[in-house]
Amino acid sequence: MPKMLFSKIRIYEFKDLNRNKEQPKALDILLSRKKQKNNIRCVLIQKNTEGSNYQLQDHGPKLADLLENRAYLDAFHSFLQSEFSAENIEFWLACREYKQMTSSGKLSNKAADIYKDFLHPMAQKEVNIDHNTREKIKRSLVKPDLSCFDEAEMHIYRLMEEDSCPRFLKSEAYHNLRNAARNPI
Known part of the structure; x- marks a missing residue:
């Protein structure tokens, strides 16, 4: 051997x-x-x-590959829900949507919503980021730009890449989806 x-x-x-x-x-x-x-x-x-x-x-594929494919993204989201950590992918998706915005008026509202939903210490879907990053984002909410969540988004992405993704690639949900893609009905 x-x-x-x-x-x-x-x-x-x-x-x-x-x-x-x-x-x-x-x-x-x-x-x-x-x-x-x-x-x-x-x-x-x-x-x-x-x-x-x-x-x-x-x-297995990289996390970036999984997130680009809608079927794998949905399966990964469901997997994270089963592990009680769906807030990570939801935060990442919200940041991705935020970066696509063009209206500065909507940008401010969306930034406030993201902070309230994921970064506020009392948020139901609070993501795990350090205090300094959280405070930096809180200060940037006065006049948010498209990059105000970049540091937190990158931290959450790395967390998913290093922790959640390897577990997902070993899961039955991933293997079933991969086998279904190989053997279309």
Whole structure:
């Protein structure tokens, strides 16, 4: 049985590896991922039985891919509801909708609504962000711009990418949807 390592790629974990002639291809692939921001993925590095070559295999789509497909987005939302963390995807979607707005009058109202629904300390759908970010957003509500939620949105996206998405990719809901897409009725 080949020896396998399974982990989320963090580029700094691979910088200190002793590069030798047996493994440069796998490490070069890993190092090239440094250029892809917000693309943390599960990866399997498999050592062949000969012991000299390494293979790199990706496991599952990226969160960005899931969020672009309506069927997967709906399934991911349902999954988050079952885990009592649907506020994360709802906040991210609200921020995405907010960035599409063009009217400055509506922008102010939408910003206030997002703060009230997701960021206010007493909000029913409060998302988990740090106090400083929350206060910075609160101050920006006086004259909101399209980027006032960027820091919180990025934090929530990373949280979903690193925590919720890997669990979703292991869920029965994801596997059923993926199998249905492969085998249309």
